[in-house]
Amino acid sequence: MKSLQDARGFILDMDGTFFLGDHLLPGALEFLALLNRLQKPFYFLTNNSSRSRADYVQKLVRLGVREEDARVFTSGDATARYLCQQFPGQGVCLIGTRSLREDFRAAGIRLDDLEPAVVVLGYDTELTYEKLVRLCGFVRKGLPYLATHPDVNCPTPDGPIPDIGAMIALVEKSTGRLPDKIFGKPDRNLVEQLAASLKLSPESLIMVGDRLYTDIAMGTTAGVGTALVLSGETRREDLPGSPFQPDFVVEDLAELGSLLEAAPEQQDS
Secondary structure, X not given: OOOHHHOOEEEEOOEOOOEEOOEEOOOHHHHHHHHHHOOOOEEEEEOOOOOOHHHHXXXXXXXXXXXXXXXXXXXXXXXXXXXXXXXXXXXXXXEOOHHHHHHHHHOOOEEOOOOOOEEEEOOOOOOOHHHHHHHHHHHHOXXXXXXXXXXXXXXXXXXXXXXXXXXXXXXHHHHOOOOOEEOOOOOOHHHHHXXXXXXXXXXXXXXXXOOHHHHHHHHHHHOOEEEEEOOOOOOHHHHHHOOOOOOEEEOOHHHHHHHHHHOHHHHHO
């Protein structure tokens, strides 16, 4: 088990961990203040590709996060980076929100819904039947098929709602194909990218999130510490049946902050 006293930096999930809908979860801002006081750098990492990085930054600032602390990386960013490397200049059919489409264009990706070289499924909260028909048609033709992340549901104040994993299942039923590549958590490459951005070794990080099969799975496979918060999707009774067991289980960031503040190493920070 990793220890909090060994942590040099943190990766924080957002939906269900830091906020739920438009409301901060208990201890959210206080946890950031503690990390800053203890000089523990951090990054926000979200699988939710329904919004652009700029939109998330604006939301965090609106909720009270200092602009310099609103460092965000999304599954959409990871997907766009891959497309720029593997399909430079080629047309991409993106099934996604207007916000995500703007993000892809800003990254230099050429969107083409008619004759693309590759098709990408994002978490499209503006999904229409016409888009589904287009997506399934290109997938059935054998085009490279990518998805931004695997989450089945997205937590909301009113309960879970269908996320991209549910759409992946629909497309599989129609076409017989699963995505060739899925980005976002639990892809361990995200840890390596964020560790480099934080100028820290991956093993010195702690991943904090509310999902066992993405947040905790990524941390476990990447060899980083993991803290599960019960403020989002996962319930305590889900733990025994999961192959991915967190190092810490807390109700929310408020409790995690209390544990971190009490860690012996902090006396010498």
